[in-house]
Amino acid sequence: MFLYDASYLRLRELTLGYNLPANTLKKIGFRTLKVYVSGSNLLTFTKYPGGDPEITRDFDNPQDRNLSPNVTYLTAPNQKTFVFGLNLGF
Numbered sequence: 001m002f003l004y005d006a007s008y009l010r011l012r013e014l015t016l017g018y019n020l021p022a023n024t025l026k027k028i029g030f031r032t033l034k035v036y037v038s039g040s041n042l043l044t045f046t047k048y049p050g051g052d053p054e055i056t057r058d059f060d061n062p063q064d065r066n067l068s069p070n071v072t073y074l075t076a077p078n079q080k081t082f083v084f085g086l087n088l089g090f
Contacts, residue, residue, distance in 0.1 A: 006053035008046035014039050034088030039079045052077035 017036035046053050
């Protein structure tokens with residue numbers, strides 16, 4: 001009655017970066033300049049009706065989570081994170 005297919009496909013980690021050309025950087029006084037953005041848990045493709053097919057029930061002991069019946073009661077899904085960065089070389 002409460003069994004669901006929890007198959008999923010997830011884009012877990014993605015980083016994109018760009019190094020500006022050296023001739024452009026000489027004009028502004030830098031040797032290197034890299035701009036990047038990184039993200040975690042960006043997309044999840046699933047037919048699972050719950051919030052996240054990968055989470056398990058919260059227990060006090062992390063090892064007990066492996067014994068969980070995968071109940072998603074009151075458990076928050078994995079959070080999405082984004083990081084923007086700039087690497088400068090003088």
